Amino acid sequence: MAILTFFPLGNADCTRIDLKDGRKILVDYADMRIPGDAGNTCIDLPTALDGDLRAVKRDYFDVVMFTHLDEDHTKRAGDFFHFERFASRQGEGRIKMNDLWVPAAALTEEGSTDDAQIIRQEARHRFIQGKGIRVFSRPERLRDFCKRNGIRLEERMHLITDAGNLVPGYDDLNAPGGIEIFVHNPMAWRLNDREVEERNEDAVVFQAVFREAGVDTRALFASDVNDVTLGHIVQTSKTHGNEDRLRWHVFKIPHHCSYKSLNCADKGVDKTVPTDDVRWLCENQAERHGIMVSTSESIPGKGSERDRDVQPPHRQAAAYYQDVTGAIDGQFEVTMENSPRRNPKACQISITAAGASFVAMAAMPVDYASARPMRAG
Secondary structure, three states, rough: OOEEEOOOOOOOOOOEEEEEOOOEEEOOOOOOOOOOOOOOOOOOOHHHHHHHHHHHHOEEEEEEEOOOOHHHOOHHHHHHEEEOOOOOHHHOOOOOEEEEEEEEEHHHHOOOHHHHOOOOOOOHHHHHHOOOEEEEEEEEEHHHHHHHOOOOOHHHHHHOOOOOOEEEEEEEEOOOOOOEEEEEEEOHHHHHOOOOOOOOOOOOEEEEEEOOOOEEEEEEOOOOOOHHHHEEEEHHHHHOOHHHHHEEEEEEEHOOOHHHOOOOOOOOOOOOOOOHHHHHHHHEEEEEEEEEEEOOOOOOOOOOOHOOOOOOHHHHHHHHHHHHHHHHHOOEEOOOOOOOOHHHOEEEEEEOOOEEEOOOOOOOOOOOHHOOOOOOO
C-alpha cells in the first residue's frame, strides 16, 4: 500500500509519499520547530525524516519536490539536504535528493535569499548538467535562461514536464509502484503573461493516483494557489476533457486554509462562498468519504485574537470545507490540531484497496539537539 504523511508544521508544508514499491517522494520541506522551545508544537521534521530513512537503511529520497520557494515550503532545507552545487553542504548525515522537482520559476526567478537561493542554485546547476532534475513548465524565460548558460532548450526537453502531462517514471498504474502523477500547474502561457514570477500562482499543483488491487485512489495537492489559479486549472481541464484528473479522495487544500483559495473577493462572515469553479472542484469532484487536509495551525474561534489575523487559517474557509466533507461523509483534518505539546504527531493516510483512511502514527522525537546527530558540512 501507499502512505501519505502530512507533518504538523504550523502554517507550512511537508508531505512524504511512500509508494508500495519502496520509493519515497517528499513534497516540500519546512523545518519550523524552534530548537529548545518547549512551547513549540511543530514536529521535529529532520528527526522524523531521518528516522524513517534509517529504518529502511537509506540516506536519500527518490524525489524531493519543492512546489515553490516560499519559506513555509523551504525553511532550513539548506541545512538538511545534500546539495551537489555546494561542497560546504555535503557530507555525512545530509540527505540526498536523487531527483529534484521544481517549477520553472525556481530556475528563472531572481532575488531569492536563504534556502530559496540555495535550492534555486542547485536546480540551475542540475539543469545545466542535464541530470537529477525535473522542471515543470517551459515558459519563454526558461529558453532565455538556457541561452544565457550556453545550452539549448531542446536538449533539456526530457527534463521538462508541461501542465497537462504525466511525469515520466510516475506514469504507470500497473507498474510495481502503482502511481500516476499528473501535473496541472504551472501553465507556461500564464507565466508568459507576467513580467515577474508569482511564487504561489506559479507553484506545482498535481494529482497523484494510486492503484491497489485494481482500485484507484486519487489525491490532489494544491500547494498555495488562489481561486483564480484554481479556476484556470478547472477550465483548462474541462476544455481538454481531463475532468477525472481533478477527482479526489484526498485533497491537500491550498494555502493553509486561506479564504483566498476559495474566493479572494469575499471571506464571508461565517463561511466563505467559493467561486463557481472552486465549488465544482471541491464538491462535484469529491469522492464519497473523501478526506480534506489543512496543513495549518488550528482553526481560530470566532471573535478570538487569531480570528482577526489576516493570515490563514480562516474559520470561514474551514466552515466551507467542513460542509463539503459533511456532505460526502468524509473528514476534515487540520495538521496542528493533533499536535499536543511535546507529543507532536503527523497525519497519516493509508491507501489500500478499500480506499484512503487514517492510520495511527507514533509520536516523533521533540528535542532536536539530543535526538538528531550533528551532520558534517
